Amino acid sequence: MLGFLKEILLPVLCVGCGDMGEFCCRRCLENLSFLSFQECPVCRKPKDDGGYCGGAECMVTYGEKYSFDRLLVAFKYQPKGVLSKLIVQMKYKFSRDAANVLGTAMVYLVQSLLMRRSLGEFVLVPVPLSKKRLRERGFNQAEELAKVVGGRVGLGVVDCLSRSDRIKQSLLTKNARWRNLAGSIEMKSHYQGVCRGKTVILVDDVVTTGATLDVCSRILKESGAKAVWGVVLARGEFARR
Numbered sequence: 001m002l003g004f005l006k007e008i009l010l011p012v013l014c015v016g017c018g019d020m021g022e023f024c025c026r027r028c029l030e031n032l033s034f035l036s037f038q039e040c041p042v043c044r045k046p047k048d049d050g051g052y053c054g055g056a057e058c059m060v061t062y063g064e065k066y067s068f069d070r071l072l073v074a075f076k077y078q079p080k081g082v083l084s085k086l087i088v089q090m091k092y093k094f095s096r097d098a099a100n101v102l103g104t105a106m107v108y109l110v111q112s113l114l115m116r117r118s119l120g121e122f123v124l125v126p127v128p129l130s131k132k133r134l135r136e137r138g139f140n141q142a143e144e145l146a147k148v149v150g151g152r153v154g155l156g157v158v159d160c161l162s163r164s165d166r167i168k169q170s171l172l173t174k175n176a177r178w179r180n181l182a183g184s185i186e187m188k189s190h191y192q193g194v195c196r197g198k199t200v201i202l203v204d205d206v207v208t209t210g211a212t213l214d215v216c217s218r219i220l221k222e223s224g225a226k227a228v229w230g231v232v233l234a235r236g237e238f239a240r241r
């Protein structure tokens with residue numbers, strides 16, 4: 001009875017087009033465009049496995065590689081499409097429905113990474129949110145995505161990184177930001193060794209500069225991870241509304 005009333009009083013509207021019925025209708029789901037090829041994380045030239053192209057020009061122009069070995073991106077960046085609406089719902093409105101839709105779409109990417117390899121070689125780790133923000137939000141979107149993915153591929157989520165609150169990043173210069181970030185992320189002490197010899201699949205929602213994934217990867221490798229593969233929904237800027 002209550003469910004029935006709720007449906008009449010609060011109809012479910014599609015996050016993409018506003019039609020009544022489902023959280024994200026079939027038509028809008030079909031409008032999500034998957035990335036048809038992966039790119040070199042540095043210069044963004046096509047590269048099948050999301051690894052570095054190794055091109056001299058790429059390295060000379062952009063300098064150092066990141067600490068992660070591959071970057072796999074699920075969707076084409078759409079600043080105003082269904083994807084960004086879903087991401088805003090997930091990140092700022094803490095919608096588990098949005099995390100479910102997006103996490104499910106990420107599954108195929110992770111499945112392609114696991115192909116013909118034993119699950120025991122991998123650890124699934126979410127990019128951490130600071131304790132303060134986690135308290136405010138009650139929701140780490142990267143962890144929610146990782147849980148959806150892990151549930152589907154049969155890998156447990158290891159929430160082994162922690163992030164403390166430091167000086168507001170936007171107040172700092174680029175180099176200072178990097179150092180500030182590096183000092184704020186660490187391995188939780190009771191998880192030491194959990195990544196030793198493993199390939200870590202590091203999950204985040206959107207990658208922009210790559211700094212957070214880079215710092216997380218460096219820490220995971222210091223703790224013995226053999227390789228770190230970043231898996232994200234999209235690469236680009238998503239404006240907060």
Ligand SMILES: [Zn+2]
Nearest residue numbers: 014017025028
């Ligand atoms: Zn729709």
Ligand SMILES: [Zn+2]
Nearest residue numbers: 040043053058
């Ligand atoms: Zn390159």
